[in-house]
Amino acid sequence: MRHVTQSYDIVVCGGGLAGFTAAVSAARMGQRVCLVQDRPVLGGNSSSEVRVVPRGSTTYHAYAREGGVLSELMVGERMKNHEPIFENGWANSVWDLSLYDLAQRTENLTLLMNTAVCDVTVTDGRIASVTGWTMSAETETELRAEVFLDCTGDAVVAALAGCEFRTGEEARAEFGEPHAPLEASEDTMGNSIHFKTKDVGHPVDFELPEWAVEYTDPDFFYKQGRVPRDVRGGFWWIELGKPWNTIYDAEEIRHELTRHTLGVWDWMKNKDPQTRNAAKNLALDWLGQVPGKRESRRIMGLHLLTEGDFFRDEPFEDEIAYGGWNIDLHTPGGLLASTSEPTAAAGYDLHSKESVTAYVGPFGIPLRSLVAKDVTNLLMAGRNVSATHVGLGSVRVQATTAIMGQAAGTAAAVALKNGVSVQQVATIAIHDVQQQLLKDGCFLPNVVNADERDRARTATITASSEAVNLGAAPGDRWIDGGLRENVRHSGEYLSALRAQWIPVETGPDAPGLRTVSVLLRNHSDTAVEIPARLQQADHIWDYRVDTNMVLDDTTLVVEPGEHWVTWDVRVDPGSLVRTAPGGQYVRVDLAAEPAVEWLRAGRILPGAVSAFEMSPGRLRRFGDGVTMSHRITPAQRAYPPVGVISGTARPHRATNEWRSDPGHPFDQWIQLDWDEPQDISTVHVTFAGHLLREYDHTPALWRDPQTVRDYTIRAWSGERWTDILVVEGNGFPRRVHHLVDVISSTAIRLVVHATNGDPSAAVYEIRCY
Template identity: 55%
Template sequence: MGSKRTERYDVVVCGGGLAGFCAAVAAARQGASVCIVQERPVFGGNSSSEIRVTPHGTAQFHAYARETGIISELLVEERAANHEKVRENGWTNSVWDMTMYNMAVSTPNLTFRLNTTVTDVVMDGPREIRAVKARVAGAETELTIEGKVFIDSTGDGVVADRAGCESRWGTESRAEFGEPHAPLQASGATMGSSIHFRAKDMGRPVPFRAPEWAVKHEDPAYFYKQGRHFYDLVSGYWWIEIGVPWNTIYDNEDIRHELTRHTLGIWDWIKNRDPELKEKAAHYALDWIGQVPGKRESRRIIGRYFMTEHDPANRTVFPDEIAYGGWFIDLHTAGGLLAPTAEPSSAEGYSETSEYAVKSYCGPYGIPLRIMLPKDVDNLMTAGRNVSVSHAALGTVRVMATTALMGQAAGTAAAIALRDGIAFADLPDARIKDVQQQLLRDGCFLPNVRNEDPADLARTARAEAGSAELVYGAGPDSRDRTGGFRPIAALEEVPEPLTERRGQWIAVGADEIRAISVCLSNGTGSDQTVEAVLQPVDHIWDYRAEAHPPLASATLVVPPGRKRWIEWPVGLRASEGLVSGRYVRLDLKANPNVEWHMAGTVLPGHVSAFEMGGGRMRRYRDGGTLSFRIEPPQPAYGASNVLSGVARPYDYTNVWRSDPAQPLPQWVGLQWETPRRIGRVELSFPGHLFREYHGYPPFYRDPQCPEEYAIEAYANGQWQELVRVSGNYRQRRGHDIPGGVDATRLRVVVYATNGDPSAAVAEIRCYGS
């Protein structure tokens, strides 16, 4: 007969991928009782060790755009603990599973049900869910899980579908929304599912014999002329993908079997058939093949807003912004391995300047809460790839780090709605500022929202510091201070001809720029000229080549020779439009006979880009700093940055950094005219932002992050140490002050970092007892 149980919670989250997991943790942290129902034995969905797709996100294409919040907490912990490097696919191990499991176990108010599949929905009228029915695998147990609100993060929209919500499937026609990526005719075609493999170097020749039922490959053109690249022999390939003619939900088992046949056939091609690859793979043995297909697309649940590709492409500003994205509009060819070519960008060799690349590059852009509010059910939210978007828009919002942000927003919004007795439909108008401010307080970033938390006592203070770093610039011979997080390829000296317009963001902290110098090479036998332009920009992702009228322009003469510093006496002052506390961008226009060299280090917040076409720019190489010098040196890392309301480089550097020439300890602090009662201090540190997760080595601890620090308060005429922390590598820390303290000053003293000679803090928040 089995066991039957009924359980009751405030919030029920269905689906334990990154979106559902972040939703559950966020709601629980806000005080709601939460149950997360996950049909697999581990959390993580496509990112788990069962499927092994490593999380991608906005920082793959935009410097300093890595997702923060719960997903960042997880990734920082995983890198600090994991002995293996991050590979594209197939390499995820159980350290990641246990990182998520540990957070779930350690989160108060959170209950989880693993190996548990949602089978049905119990409605309370046509517009409200009362409970979900679920079955625990291998336990002969049926659960009825009642809740006040529900979050569908199943990917397939199982709960929403059972509840009667309208959904879309397949591809819209171009005529419906005028989307550039949409085909002329609508169809039921979806992006496919993938499985991955892992191979191991055995140190000796290892044979491989494919079973008879494996796919046999004989034609090299299938791989080399159709965009199926063998970029790494030890990990799987995203292009081992199949969808059409199968249905990604109902035919999931058929897809799994077909993918297994193809994977074995591809490994057979590598080991036994390809003349070059079989030599490289001679010592490799097939170590693991996934047997859970990782899905990209199925149902999309229609919400109170329907997002099309015009929104990310045009960076629509939504009043109910609760997350952001920035992956390109990445639409895999329907059919995958059965189609004539792989995903279009791959098929054209990942060109950064093709017509397809120009129309596909987007972001960072805001995401509205309304795409997660199904229009047909009042106490249901969605989070993940099942949100209310077109097929084309799904190409960018579907990547896991982006869905994790949506999940945290959903969990936060659900808890706030319950706390305040607000209907989901009213959240975008009645409580959106509360949701946004809570997300910022919890470490998230929103492109169009700043810290305006009225409870944050730091906002009434004045910032001060013992010292602050100046921006002098950096050159090709500057020492890399990133502690090895930059890929070796980013540090290699390669030819860098100015084949296109290139730009370098420079933070302005003074009321004048007397001169700027750039390090250029001229390999010809005669003088070359380069047109230079200095113009204001809105932020570090303002990719418009000519967004504003230039502040200054000049023609630079570059004599023959290597690495010459060419000076431009700009002579620009505030009276001529220079604004302190903002960025300017130094652009050099194209001259392929001239090289502009990268700096040997990254100056925090100083990024670079190049014109990709159509008056649009994109990140240059890894987005690091191009060689420049500036006079006078700019005070761009002052104490006031900890109160800017933004905890990362964006519209300015938004970080305090101490003078690296002065020894640690160094401090930054706050001062009030009258005492404030402080019961909690919350800190954001720099680091873990510049590159995507894939760029960080095993056991990584960001050098910019303080390793040892203290919080001190000035009370009763003396400094008192309230908190002392050592061994830190986390980007965000919150500290309760037992009993509170009445203080006119508070400071953070950094005694040691994880490698950076400068102490650094991005944000300080203070709250009452």
């Protein structure tokens, strides 16, 4: 056996998505980072060993997809991978290679693979080193650093360091959490393995091994929330935990999961009359042998995230990430329990008590929940963050843990750069952390760009043309490149109150709003009256039915048949409270009327989504983020050039987007002008795209049509434009260009020659340094 010692600035333990994004972000900030991973591949539960698709806030909220390093990975993998993502079990090694490739291209980052942390040394209240064992190399490595990150999932580093941690469920009375049980227990959510099948083109048999579990009762599946919706594979509900311990009994759980998974496949393949025919040509192609774990230890930090934090009125001052997944608490015991996860057991009814009470977000996550309280130089990210069992139920999903990881890595780098402890960063250096995260492509709901070094913030912005908002209709064409939509909950009947967000122009030159028309189809034989209301909305996730900012209300009369019904609203510009540069949202709400359809538009108007009333007073996104047919007068300059310096690089309080007029041919350009010459060495550009739908809804070899493909950055020399950068074949929404030479200029112009399919050039943000 060999023993070696290595020293770094930061050591990140755990190479899942949280640890990976933490390590990459810290290394990009100039810190010497070692990433320790106990598996041969990176990505943790998302890797080809486990194959859980990274999901997060976009499953429930439009334009909420996570950014930063994770976005870079997801976008890049889809452009390269020839295989579609159907469900859990469908990830392949192209995803593994995407992570490995990015790690190899990251300066200052060292990988230590197949290495398990087995010891931690603590001196004077701080971690001095961790020791890892690489069995394949018979090497013990002592890793010394100034800051350590525990992203191991099971909180191995914190436990070995003697930090306080929690396991199991807290009692409801301890923190007043409605989702907590009345009495505390050691129960945790379980582990899962997944499988994948292949259509071989002809019937193929499957024989259940004698040592596997045989299923014969259809009620176990169809009355207990384990419906096999698609026989090709996946199935998160193949899950076991209680009565086993998810850490110490991991191997027994793995074996039991294998027995049960084969039994589930046998049921669908050979016994279930509802699935047998669909499965006859399917052969078992892959069955995982590394269980995906949901919950074990949770390290106690400077703040304990609870259910109440999902609904707090005031944002956290140390907000560094956001969540938006529902409170997803799987029933302890999994397959051994009487029912599956509550919303599944309720049949995914979006109006059920289970769905209504579990629906949360987007909500901010504080840095203090990522800082350990018992040692002075430990941060954490992933499912071991400082949260109650209920709090973990929402933030444990991989896309959320990945942006928490980037925040933890960024905070560690800022602490070292500023010469403060990680326990001080959340108070005395939080501005630096937040601004760095925004600069690196992350989104924070309650923080905007305030980077004094960003020269673009002081520029005057003009463009060759700009799109106007007149609404959208069923005949409109939308180029989506095959973006997949979940149509399970997409009925257009007004079975509940329906709301449509409308981006409008604000400011001294705004034209106001005169009329709103909606396209309705009355299926009854008599005229129907529908109460309607026009309100201002704070942002696209303002899910209050009553925003307390009513602009007008009326009753729409809908005759039998299909009609555009027009409403004279007469909203003056002064009636709107300006909350974002160049724009604002108003919302049209139509009351429930089951006999009437509100027809969907043929395209998704950028930034204009819809919702329905899921429970009294509360809305939820309609479908996967769609636009209902509506028209407005006069035309609204809702996509102005100034949107690229609004401080927010996605639709939120306004569209925060410049779009060129789709009727004008390329080239189209957007320009930044200054009164005095500016020295510029780096240009950041964030193009539109990749935010509306989840990663697993995007096809193989996919590029978002909204994203700019070919472009040139030009500088004004005083007499003419000079090309300083030419890019062709782009598919990434965010590009950072370090110029070969520093330029001094009074104007920069971004010229768009082509997109990946959209007729408009669209940019969310430009930064200049």
